[in-house]
Amino acid sequence: MVILFDALAYLPLSVLHRIGALFGWLTYLFSKRYSFRLRENLQKAGLARSESETKELLHTNIREMGKGVMELPWVWRRPFDEVVASVKHCHGWEHFEAAQAQGKGVIVLTPHIGCFEVIGLYIAARTPITCMYRVPRWKFLDTLMHEGRERGQMKLAPTDLGGVRQLLKALKKGQVIGVLPDQVPGNGEGEWVPFFGRPAYTMTLIGRLAEASGAGVVMCASERLPHGEGYALHFTPLSFDANSSIPRQMNTALEAVIRNHPEQYLWSYNRYKVPRGALPPDANKEY
DSSP states (O other): OHHHHHHHHTSOHHHHHHHHHHHHHHHHHHOHHHHHHHHHHHHHTTOOSSHHHHHHHHHHHHHHHHHHHHTHHHHHHSOHHHHHHTEEEEETHHHHHHHHHTSSOEEEEOOSBSOTHHHHHHHHTTSOEEEEEOOOSSHHHHHHHHHHHSOTTEEEEESSHHHHHHHHHHHHTTOEEEEOTTSOOOTTSEEEEEETTEEEEEESHHHHHHHHHOOEEEEEEEEEOGGGOOEEEEEEEEOOOTTSOHHHHHHHHHHHHHHHSGGGBOTTSOTTOOOTTOOOOOTTSOO
């Protein structure tokens, strides 16, 4: 697999994206579970105004998800400077700098939009960042992740208690951490709050880290540009009302960001699953 990744990384990003569009359709056609979840999540999100709009959004998303897979070799195996330079536009960087200037660390939330892999690398070229990641089952993939991500000033922290301590330690030093806010947490680590009108088990970690450190919070979405031209990053600041659920506020902010580029969101992810050991959402409760 490492040899395959290296071979694919030699191809231009535009070529990988064309291959990825085809790969996306093949995956959709031959994986019933994948295609069902993608259609269900996208349709129930209620983003389209008509059946034809829904169909167009679905077809675009199928291609974009394939591009997301095929661009990984390029992002992980191409020279670090070249990958960072693929970010052609960075909107709202002043919000990141303002949060960093407070001196209490910065929590960067990176939802599953576009090529979210480039966000951490872009920041790592400028300042130390520790990103939380879920350790994969396959050893070779874990190796590829570490080699592809731990470049510049980036470190990885696993999704366990030790990893949380690592994140908090970085924040206490005034450094930056990166977390995927729309990843389903384990039992006892989240709460049921609405996400596009449906109850989704959402992590409470962000609120705990922000309260413990006083860190500023910003969200960053990566937009995949057409024709393999690269990426655009969009930073937006977040502030939480202490009188309201932080996971609920976070999902509201996530929805707003996703609505800007719904065709590039990972709708095939099992966002609404019930974690092992967790109680399902109350069917009689309005979320």
